[in-house]
Amino acid sequence: SHAFAAAHQPVCSIALPGQVMTDEQLETLRRQISVYATICQQLVEMHKAIMAQQGSASGLWLGPSIPFDSSLHSMGHKLTSRQRWTPSQTQLHILERLFEQESGTPNKQRIKEITLELSQHGQISETNVYNWFQNRRARTKRKQQLGGANNGDSELDTDVDIPEEKKGKIEADSTSYTFDA
Amino acid sequence: SHAFAAAHQPVCSIALPGQVMTDEQLETLRRQISVYATICQQLVEMHKAIMAQQGSASGLWLGPSIPFDSSLHSMGHKLTSRQRWTPSQTQLHILERLFEQESGTPNKQRIKEITLELSQHGQISETNVYNWFQNRRARTKRKQQLGGANNGDSELDTDVDIPEEKKGKIEADSTSYTFDA
């Protein structure tokens, strides 16, 4: 029930005059906002459901009052989004070439070299290079294992709701977002 | 599947790495968050009112009875999954705090203590704690080595003194965003 306070309090506390936000703080903000988005979404759905039921029961309380959707939409477009690195065409080619030439993951030194070279073709960091090789290798492997038979499907979840009974650890203290109406 | 996520697009495309926010941008953030806070407040009030009214009107309608979960499916599918340990927010905070206080990897005894404490905030094992410290340290170090260049950052979220809220993803088995009326 005090989820709101918890969610927006911190934001103000760091917003000291003359100070600036770090990327981490910004990321945190983004997440906090995301939480609000989720909560609002649920509440709206909830409200609709209730209204629907209510409508068939009694015509009362057609509480229009608040234009939720417009409110939500009004704020949707300036916030959040930390863009992720996207390799340029040139960079991608080079990376792809290196991947098939060199075997294994480049070590730190090699990463530095590669990054240096690639930085001539666009913004890039050593972490980007590192991640790229990690992902490239992992996904290549996955494709092979899984690939033999059928189509070329994505790596993603495959949505088959196989009822696994494992589903471990329930959050014991996740009372933060629960509304005990 | 990330339908609503699309609603709150760019938080701040100006937030390039190494850059900081202007007061103006920060003010915008605050305002936008404020909108969410307001909307949530209103919705909750409405909900309470409706529930109260419903309750006195007919003895029916006790309990959820409406699958609000349906709204959850729009954001994170798959109630299954999660085979690996995921620290709860509380646990994470504690771990983070311990990490900066204590020096070096906790010994066996310390691990046991920590595990015991953390187990009050969710499922956890000594191995989890051990791994967490290992990883935390390793990644902190590696970040220093790699982080030098350009866009350099990612891997490891440096902590901010903001009690961060759970990420915007809905997990059936972790943070509960469900409204159990």
Next chain:
DNA sequence: AATATATGAATGAACG
């Protein structure tokens, strides 16, 4: 617009 896929990034666990 809604959904699906591709892919950069994060992270728990395992390996040497």
Next chain:
DNA sequence: CGTTCATTCATATATT
């Protein structure tokens, strides 16, 4: 411990 793997999360792009 440092490094690597496996899986998942999040978002940009493509498709319908």
